[in-house]
Amino acid sequence: MQHSMISARSSIYRLTGNVPLDIFAVAIHTLQITLDLVISNISYSSGQIFVDFRGFCVIHTNMLLCYVGFVNLQSINTRYIYKDPSVPRLSLWKDGKHTNDYKFFDRRISEIFTISGTGILVHKYLGPIDQGESDDVTRPSYTTQSELNIQDLLFLENRDRKYEENVYRMRGIYQVTDNAFDLTQFGLFLQTGTLFMTFHINDMTNILGRKIMNGDVLELQHLIDYETLDPNLPAALKRFFVVSDCTRAAEGYSPTWWPHLWRCKINPLVDSQEYKDILNRIQVSDEDPTPIADILSTYQQYVDINDAVVLQSETEIPESGYDTSGIYHRSFDSETPDFAVRGYLSGSAVPPNGLPSTAGISFPDNPEIGQYHLRTDYLPNRLFRFDGNRWTKISDDERTNITSNSADNKTLRNSFITNDKTFRDVRGNTQPEKQNLNDILKPKADN
Amino acid sequence: MSSFFYSGQIRRFLQQFIRVLNNFEVDLGKNREGFRTLLRVPIYYGDSSRQVATIIARNSENSMPSVPAMSVYVSGFKYDRPRLQEPNFVSKLQVRQRAYDPVTGEFTSYQGDLLTVERLMPVPYLLTLKVDIWTSNTDQKLQLLEQIAVLFNPSLELQNSDSYVDWTSLSYITLIDSEFTNRSVPIGTEEPIDVATLTFELPVWLSPPAKVKRQGVIHKILASVYDASGTIDQENNTFDIAASLFATRKIYTPIDLNVVYLGNTLALYVNESDIEFDDGSIPPMRPGDWTVAIRSFGELSGQGNVDLLTNGLSQVRLENDGNTVVGTVAYHPTDVNLLIYNVDTDTMPINTLSPVTAIIDPKTITVDSNLLNPVYGTRYLILNPIGHYDNDDGDPATLDGAPVWNRIGQPQLIANANDIIEWDGTKWSVSFDSQITITIEYVTNLTTGVQYKWKNNQWSKSVEGRYGVGAWSFVPN
Numbered sequence: 001m002q003h004s005m006i007s008a009r010s011s012i013y014r015l016t017g018n019v020p021l022d023i024f025a026v027a028i029h030t031l032q033i034t035l036d037l038v039i040s041n042i043s044y045s046s047g048q049i050f051v052d053f054r055g056f057c058v059i060h061t062n063m064l065l066c067y068v069g070f071v072n073l074q075s076i077n078t079r080y081i082y083k084d085p086s087v088p089r090l091s092l093w094k095d096g097k098h099t100n101d102y103k104f105f106d107r108r109i110s111e112i113f114t115i116s117g118t119g120i121l122v123h124k125y126l127g128p129i130d131q132g133e134s135d136d137v138t139r140p141s142y143t144t145q146s147e148l149n150i151q152d153l154l155f156l157e158n159r160d161r162k163y164e165e166n167v168y169r170m171r172g173i174y175q176v177t178d179n180a181f182d183l184t185q186f187g188l189f190l191q192t193g194t195l196f197m198t199f200h201i202n203d204m205t206n207i208l209g210r211k212i213m214n215g216d217v218l219e220l221q222h223l224i225d226y227e228t229l230d231p232n233l234p235a236a237l238k239r240f241f242v243v244s245d246c247t248r249a250a251e252g253y254s255p256t257w258w259p260h261l262w263r264c265k266i267n268p269l270v271d272s273q274e275y276k277d278i279l280n281r282i283q284v285s286d287e288d289p290t291p292i293a294d295i296l297s298t299y300q301q302y303v304d305i306n307d308a309v310v311l312q313s314e315t316e317i318p319e320s321g322y323d324t325s326g327i328y329h330r331s332f333d334s335e336t337p338d339f340a341v342r343g344y345l346s347g348s349a350v351p352p353n354g355l356p357s358t359a360g361i362s363f364p365d366n367p368e369i370g371q372y373h374l375r376t377d378y379l380p381n382r383l384f385r386f387d388g389n390r391w392t393k394i395s396d397d398e399r400t401n402i403t404s405n406s407a408d409n410k411t412l413r414n415s416f417i418t419n420d421k422t423f424r425d426v427r428g429n430t431q432p433e434k435q436n437l438n439d440i441l442k443p444k445a446d447n
Numbered sequence: 448m449s450s451f452f453y454s455g456q457i458r459r460f461l462q463q464f465i466r467v468l469n470n471f472e473v474d475l476g477k478n479r480e481g482f483r484t485l486l487r488v489p490i491y492y493g494d495s496s497r498q499v500a501t502i503i504a505r506n507s508e509n510s511m512p513s514v515p516a517m518s519v520y521v522s523g524f525k526y527d528r529p530r531l532q533e534p535n536f537v538s539k540l541q542v543r544q545r546a547y548d549p550v551t552g553e554f555t556s557y558q559g560d561l562l563t564v565e566r567l568m569p570v571p572y573l574l575t576l577k578v579d580i581w582t583s584n585t586d587q588k589l590q591l592l593e594q595i596a597v598l599f600n601p602s603l604e605l606q607n608s609d610s611y612v613d614w615t616s617l618s619y620i621t622l623i624d625s626e627f628t629n630r631s632v633p634i635g636t637e638e639p640i641d642v643a644t645l646t647f648e649l650p651v652w653l654s655p656p657a658k659v660k661r662q663g664v665i666h667k668i669l670a671s672v673y674d675a676s677g678t679i680d681q682e683n684n685t686f687d688i689a690a691s692l693f694a695t696r697k698i699y700t701p702i703d704l705n706v707v708y709l710g711n712t713l714a715l716y717v718n719e720s721d722i723e724f725d726d727g728s729i730p731p732m733r734p735g736d737w738t739v740a741i742r743s744f745g746e747l748s749g750q751g752n753v754d755l756l757t758n759g760l761s762q763v764r765l766e767n768d769g770n771t772v773v774g775t776v777a778y779h780p781t782d783v784n785l786l787i788y789n790v791d792t793d794t795m796p797i798n799t800l801s802p803v804t805a806i807i808d809p810k811t812i813t814v815d816s817n818l819l820n821p822v823y824g825t826r827y828l829i830l831n832p833i834g835h836y837d838n839d840d841g842d843p844a845t846l847d848g849a850p851v852w853n854r855i856g857q858p859q860l861i862a863n864a865n866d867i868i869e870w871d872g873t874k875w876s877v878s879f880d881s882q883i884t885i886t887i888e889y890v891t892n893l894t895t896g897v898q899y900k901w902k903n904n905q906w907s908k909s910v911e912g913r914y915g916v917g918a919w920s921f922v923p924n
Contacts, residue, residue: 157586159586184640185520186518187500189640229502270512270514273583276475296510298512306469310469320606324611326545327542343611402466403469
């Protein structure tokens with residue numbers, strides 16, 4: 001049908017003859033409703049009604065099929081229609097100019113979007129967020145906010161994206177398809193989640209100031225989910241897509257050869273660094289300042305799952321090595337045994353049999369015989385016992401939490417990784433101990 | 448009888464593996480307010496069920512997967528034949544546990560079970576794990592890889608338990624392969640998520656259940672129960688099975704511990720050597736602590752953290768040359784080395800000799816009317832000899848020796864130290880001759896009420912003294 005419309009010639013047609021009034025009424029009504037400006041003239045003379053209209057028509061059996069815009073006027077019988085030979089042939093291409101024909105089509109197409117398109121909220125991409133001055137020229141700092149800026153000239157990516165706070169309302173049309181979930185190692189993904197949505201170019205540029213581009217985020221209002229599994233969510237789940245590609249739509253070319261439609265490939269949005277500026281800024285409602293990321297994203301649930309697994313692993317093995325605290329140390333001459341279980345990573349800061357001890361960076365004065373004391377200035381901490389004459393070593397606190405990067409992980413590696421210590425340089429400035437090797441010898445500011 | 452067993456050994460390795468890759472962060476850069484954010488990257492099991500994945504997504508298409516994220520899953524599990532060891536080997540381990548208090552949920556400082564753990568040779572397996580790292584940009588990926596990569600140089604130790612008796616708990620993770628991205632370059636028209644994959648290998652051991660038994664280890668041989676002919680020696684009644692109270696009472700015979708009964712106290716001493724000779728010599732000892740010793744006896748079944756010694760009710764039994772002296776004990780209020788010992792006098796040894804009036808030293812005793820005019824039947828245990836054959840001049844009309852012990856016309860009193868002399872109304876004579884008596888005799892001093900025992904050619908208090916290993920026992924109640 002679309003092809004017929006393109007190949008048909010635009011002419012002036014006249015609807016006339018001894019047409020029954022009811023047919024005329026229908027025809028005129030249809031034309032007036034759908035083709036108001038197409039009708040160039042309506043007259044009545046000698047019991048006949050003359051309706052001149054413009055359109056692309058082809059003869060099909062005894063019907064005249066006319067297409068104006070996308071409306072098929074099949075209801076008009078060809079017996080009452082003839083082609084006015086007095087009207088000259090038309091050309092819709094006018095040397096690259098946007099003719100009235102173009103405007104005529106464009107308005108019709110725009111109207112179609114108004115009539116049948118779905119509401120889209122567009123979060124307009126403004127360019128990368130300025131990361132401040134850097135001595136890395138591949139990560140430049142821009143003085144102006146622009147979509148033309150590129151955040152990382154090496155990897156050619158914009159990671160920290162800025163979006164306009166205003167949201168633009170638009171209309172778009174796409175083919176609704178059935179979706180299936182793809183279960184991946186990272187959870188559920190929509191297998192056919194990619195959509196192709198068309199927009200009216202002129203409307204788009206009028207509203208947005210530019211064409212929709214890769215990185216713009218769209219909210220499809222009609223896909224909001226009010227019936228989620230979690231009744232405690234403070235709001236319904238909105239549906240966001242991100243534009244990944246846009247081109248002129250093949251079906252969006254009118255007979256004037258000018259394009260009217262902008263076709264965008266859009267993918268479901270994921271909660272990633274690139275879209276934090278949207279997801280962390282939009283509140284679930286005017287009353288609830290919770291960012292929508294908190295209810296849309298699965299992040300917190302996976303973090304909770306992660307925490308549960310780690311908590312269980314830490315419960316089962318609080319520290320590296322072997323727990324000898326349940327082993328009884330037999331000693332009859334004193335309440336405080338003077339030995340501990342020996343073994344690979346079995347040393348502990350806790351005295352044998354769980355007996356009490358003191359701790360400090362020096363030995364206490366006037367100790368009692370059998371007293372335990374943990375020297376915390378030793379690394380690892382060392383447990384001593386006073387035998388009346390001397391402090392004898394019982395064990396070294398060799399065991400440690402082995403959860404990566406945890407604060408109480410005392411492994412050698414972690415002492416380099418989670419190191420918050422500082423030192424004073426010769427200028428008296430406080431410097432962090434933890435520094436990257438490539439930066440250590442670089443000159444530093446005195447202030 | 449069920450043959451089922453499952454202790455979640457691989458599951459625990461997976462949990463610990465996730466723990467290793469926990470807490471990694473990525474720098475998200477500055478937001479529009481200029482604040483930099485570090486985002487923790489969750490890691491979770493990658494082979495979830497579809498239903499749980501749906502639940503996490505709240506059964507909505509609108510839920511957003513979060514990136515960056517890491518997932519771990521098992522990609523290989525095969526028998527590791529090169530690590531095969533003697534499959535029938537059984538390792539035995541003796542364990543002395545601290546008592547567990549079910550009320551507080553903590554170990555007490557008392558001794559609990561004594562266990563023997565038998566462990567069958569575990570089976571070697573090679574576990575291969577893959578970690579997928581999903582990032583939304585290259586910078587994120589490099590941040591994560593740089594942090595994770597320095598963990599493995601080349602390996603990282605991993606445990607699936609911290610049990611001292613679990614000889615299979617220790618393994619190590621080796622990074623054996625890595626794939627920077629699952630996407631092909633150039634990327635083309637497709638838009639797959641960008642996933643880097645690290646492959647790890649863990650040599651693990653899988654163990655069948657262990658056998659746990661009450662400990663049957665003999666810590667120390669206290670005495671031989673057999674005589675020279677190989678039959679059970681019950682001469683000293685130490686191992687009188689018929690008289691055993693094991694069936695009704697729990698009796699502890701501590702090893703390495705000696706008690707010294709003195710006055711109304713029992714002092715505790717610990718052998719400093721594991722070797723004790725049966726020649727009567729006293730081994731080197733040092734003072735001990737009764738509270739510790741009692742605690743080491745363990746706990747009554749189901750009564751964790753309850754002291755076994757009940758003041759005034761618990762007993763200590765002293766094995767004394769065939770006699771068992773029984774007395775109740777109580778903690779000394781100030782000295783942990785002592786127990787107050789209240790002997791049941793009915794259990795004291797029966798006197799084999801008539802009581803003595805007193806114990807005297809004839810060299811230093813003051814002569815008074817009691818000596819000069821003794822009551823009939825007066826008996827003295829003397830600490831030094833009296834008289835000498837050289838004093839006898841052969842004339843019965845003259846007094847031979849000291850007048851206090853002799854009478855004219857009567858034979859001279861000649862007694863040795865440790866003898867008992869007795870006044871029969873006309874003269875002093877030796878009633879108990881220490882030179883010829885080799886049997887064990889008991890006699891009570893009427894002056895002090897203390898009973899003495901004649902043994903090994905000397906007098907000593909009958910039940911006071913040292914009770915060595917195996918010669919005393921403790922009865923809680």
